[in-house]
Structures are given as structure tokens and as C-alpha cells.
Amino acid sequence: MVIRVYSVIPVLPEIVFWFSAAVPVYVYLGFPVVLLLLRPILRRPVKKQAIEPSVSLLIAAYNEAGVIEQKIQNALAGEYPAGRLEIAVASDGSTDGTADRARGLADGNRVRVFAYAHNRGKLHVLNETVPQLRGEIVILSDATSMLYPDAIHRLVSNFADPSVGAVSGLYRVINMEAASIGRSEDFYWKYETFLKTWESELDSCLGSHGSFHAIRKELYPFPQPGTINDDFVIPLSVLKKGFRSVYEPEAVSYEPAQDMTGFGRRVRIMTGNVQQLTEIRALLNPLRPLPLFFFLSHKAGRLAVPFAMVSALLANLFLLRQPLYQFTLILQAGFYALAILGGLLPLRPKFLRVPYYFCMVNTAAFPGIYHALTERRGMAWK
Secondary structure (H helix, E strand, C coil): CHHHHHHHHHHHHHHHHHHHHHHHHHHHHHHHHHHHHHHHHHCCCCCCCCCCCCEEEEEEECCCCCCHHHHHHHHHCCCCCHHHEEEEEEEECCCCCHHHHHHCCCCCCCEEEEEECCCCCHHHHHHHHHHHCCCCEEEEECCCCEECCCHHHHHHHHHHCCCEEEEEEEEEEECHHHCCCHHHHHHHHHHHHHHHHHHHHHCCCCCCCCCEEEEEHHHCCCCCCCCCCHHHHHHHHHHHCCCEEEEEEEEEEEEEHHHCCCHHHHHHHHHHHHHHHHHHHHHHCCECHHHHHHHHHHHHHHHHHHHHHHHHHHHHHCCCCCHHHHHHHHHHHHHHHHHHHHHHCCCCCHHHHHHHHHHHHHHCHHHHHHHHHCCCCCCCCC
């Protein structure tokens, strides 16, 4: 027995290396290929129609005085019929005059303002405001995200299918050159759009773009106030009730690239991603095989990637007697060198900054896990 164990030890670093290298390859490349292969076999189109149910556009805002008037005007200028749309601004104890500016455009009917005195967090605001809304469909949208004129029509057309409980619109990054990693951010969102579209066509997409997503009011789940990624928990909740959560790439919201950059934002997202792991229960009872597969490959897999990157590098160091692993170490060293340079210098062409963006996103997992495990909830409006 001792001899057998001893004989395995020399190959252990190789096993660790190749398994670790396979994780990011599968998560970012293999999973999309699997979706591509499943699509012709299991595709399940949504039965969309041009419908006009009553809609409440809910904008939860904290210190958004600089954009709240533009957001309201943008919504009013859309193509959705005035008599079928109410715009609700819920100010979460804003101290910069957000509520006052919104009141300047309010009429108490089509535009309503809910001004809460104390800052309590986004989920408190949503949970308290949703029951007061009039619409059959509740659309949640960020103050900084503007909508295409036909966006609401496109979004709600999916609710003509009675199996649909929640819908996410498409999130588009504009003015990419204004942000140092704008191109990388744009590429990331296009990649996410691709995955969500194909997940939706097969069954249901997991999570929505928080900038613009909708749910049938009767299905709103009233999430726990400590929840960070409400745009994941809210649409996922409809699956547990037997409905689909789908993606509508023709319903477009857009936002300037400079509004989304920053390591702190990525840490907050990663903290929410760790929280999401507990939501797997919604896919187990009742069992939803395809969404469960999406969850493990898309969500849980992303959290495994940073650990796999570290273990691949460490295992590689034990294998340097072999030329193959000298080469793989050079590749890794070059990738991480580009990542470091991308964080320090404005590299040209801009695709050279992709390693920096990729490493920044994955590095955020480590403080994100710490925040999630220590239950640091004060990140809600960061």
C-alpha cells in the first residue's frame, strides 16, 4: 500500500495541473460549445405576441440626483402607451435631492415618487414598494440605465407565453473609449449575452441584467434584505414556482462604460455570486435538470476558476524538469505579465488589456468569498 501511494506522488502535480487547466477552459469555452450542441435538439422557443399589459417601471435609487430626471424623461419618451405604464421612483433615503428632482416630474399617476426617509438597502425598498404598484408586470431598472424606445414592448411580449414568469432585457455598454477597460467590459457583456440567449432558448437563463428585467407582480418573491445579487435571486425564484425565466436580446438598456468599472464593483458581484450558491435548492425541488446544469457550469464554475488558476500555476512549478511544463509556465508568466502591465499602462491595441480584466474579475473572488463568509452586508448600494 505504501509503495502504491508513493508511486502516485510523482504524477500528482500533473493531475492537479491538467485538471486545474481544464476548469477555466470548460467554463469559458467548453460550456458554450455544449450549449451549441444542445440547441438543435432541445430548443424551446417562447411564444411571443405584441401585448400591452399594465406595467410598473420601478427605479430604486440612492443618491442619483444627477441622472434621475434623465431616466424619467427617457421612460416617458418610450413607445409604450401612457395609460398602460406607471413610472415609480423609490428613493432609499437619498441625501442629494434625488426625491425632490423626481417629484419635479411626478404627477401622482403616471410618475410616482416613494421617498423613504432612511437608507436601508435596495431590497428593503423593492419589497416595500412592489405591493403599492398597479402594474401586472413589474420592471426593475437602474437609474443610470437608459432604455431604447421599444424596449418595454419587446420585454413584455414574452409574457404572452403563460409559462414565462420573468424576463431579462439586454444590457449594452456605450462610450467604451471613455473607460480604461471599456472594450474588455463590452466584450464581457457580449459573451454573457450569448450565454443567456442560448440558456433561455433551451429552458431558462439564470439571472438577469439588473439594469432592466421584469417579473409578473404576483410572482415577486420578496427576497431577504441581505441579498446582494437580487437580479439573480428574483428571476430564479420563478423557476421554483414552475415558470421560465427568459432572455430578450431585442429589449435594450444601455449605460456608459465609465459607470461600471472598478475592482470594488467586481468584489460586490463576486460576494453576491457566493451567496447564489445557496440558491441551488430552487433547482433541486422540483428538479430542473437543464437550469441545474447551467447553474453548475455557468455560476458555480466561475467561482472555481480563480482557484484553478492558482493551483495550475503552483502545480506547474513542480514539473519544470519536463520541457512541456517549462513551456506552459512561460505561457502563464506571459499572461500574468500582460495582466500586470495592463493594470499599469494604457496598452495598445486594447485587446492586450483582456488579461488584466480577466485577472481583475477573478481576483475579486477572493475578497468576495471573505465578505460572503463574514456576512458583510454593508455593500448593498456600493
